[in-house]
Amino acid sequence: MCDKNKMETRNLNLYYKGFQALINVSFPVKENTVTALIGPSGCGKSTFLRTLNRMNDVIDGTRIEGEVLLDDENIYDAEVDPVVLRKQVGMVFQRPNPFPMSIYDNIAYGPRIHGRKNKDELNEIVEKSLQAAALWDEVKDRLHKSALGLSGGQQQRLVIARVLAVDPQVILMDEPASALDPISTAKLEDLIHQLKSSYTIVIVTHNMQQAARVSDFTGFFLNGEMIEYSVTNTMFTAPRVKQTEDYITGRFG
């Protein structure tokens, strides 16, 4: 585990219309690790996640102060194109959202919009991405069938493969297992473990056991503030802050 900050926010404030959704959040994301964000609903953890690839830009009425760094460059600088940024910082959403296309076209979508046309090259990317997402063996005989015919767990791994196909450096996951059954969830968690060696992962989760199982670092959010950040083990065995302890022991939330 290296100590380099792949991403980092500094004094990040986010306002949605009149409401301040994030208050002075300074948060590191270490390279090639899994960082979990936990906290009760509406605490700002998903909003925080979306600042890391500027997906909040899509929502009218959001305003941001402070810095979000990727490899020490502020991604909110005027010269940064969010389209280029999102190629480097990919995202997996809460509900599996494959496009209504074939499995192959889903994976090839990213490479194609970034200008790859060569068939052999695309074939290779599709196979590699599906293999990396532990889905290849299940779908290799039906690549040209609709992705909507896959189960929820397969769809979520397909979506991860689709993100891997554009070769990002960071992958953001917004409660990726919340719509999945326990077996699919276990597969997904295994996958997250494997991906860690090549990617930096930030995952929002409601499930404390999941955070404990998959992550190296954990941040606890409450009412838009980052209350505590530490090594996951420490967080769950010896939290420093009273509110963190109350939350992870189930006293509220």
Add this chain to the structure above:
Amino acid sequence: MMNKRLKEKAGFGALAVLTFLAVVPVLAIIGYLVWQGWPALTWEFLTQPPRKFLTEGGIYPAIIGTLALTVGTIMVAMPLGIGTAIYLVEYAGENVFNKLIRIAIINLAGVPSVVYGLFGMGMFVLTLGLGRSLAAGALTLGILTLPIIISTAEEALLAVPDNYRYASLALGATKWQTVRRVVLPVALPAILTGTILGIGRAAGETAPIMFTAAVVYTPRLPDSIYDQVMALPYHLYAISTEVPNVSQHMAFGAALVLLAIVGAMNLVAVVIRTRMRLKRLR
């Protein structure tokens, strides 16, 4: 308990009667048209121009004229309508200007078709100097159809889940790539259906073309967009009101052909929609 059951039965019974009453006029119209028009439908009727001041012969130029006007209408209304809907749904924010556009579109839908006819004559026939022509008629019918196409296309685009847009944007796609490659293909079946239904309605309009494109009689088929044409709705209007001694069957025969053309277009819309839906799931 009994009372509840009884009310249930009475309720559904009443709804069934109402449904039946709503369907009766449609069936009656079609039945009457077929009954009255069928004897007129001969090969000659469909393939020959009219003779003797429209009292004999066929309606071939009017069929071709209506088809030509329909194609022209599609070429005017589809790009404009779908383009406007994409702009309004995907790009336009909530500002005063865009609100005005929306209000204008809603109001356009309520304008009587004869007003479109007058506008078309003033604008396209006279001001732009297109004369009474296919082009002027297609432009007028195109504008008439626009509100329908825009609103159905808007609804079709709004029905595309935002999940797809977010997924595409998060992969580093631009907004245009997202619209072009993800949103439009999903919305297209519904857009095409709405478009064809709207144009089918325009194909049967009389008032907009009587000042802009249609003439009572010409044996010539159009060979440029500046030609005037015969058209089925106007032909129907002319032989029913202005020409004496036309056989009843001639008029109903023409009406039946018009109905068949519009019906065929609606059928095409249904087929397109079904096929594209199936394709996506396979």
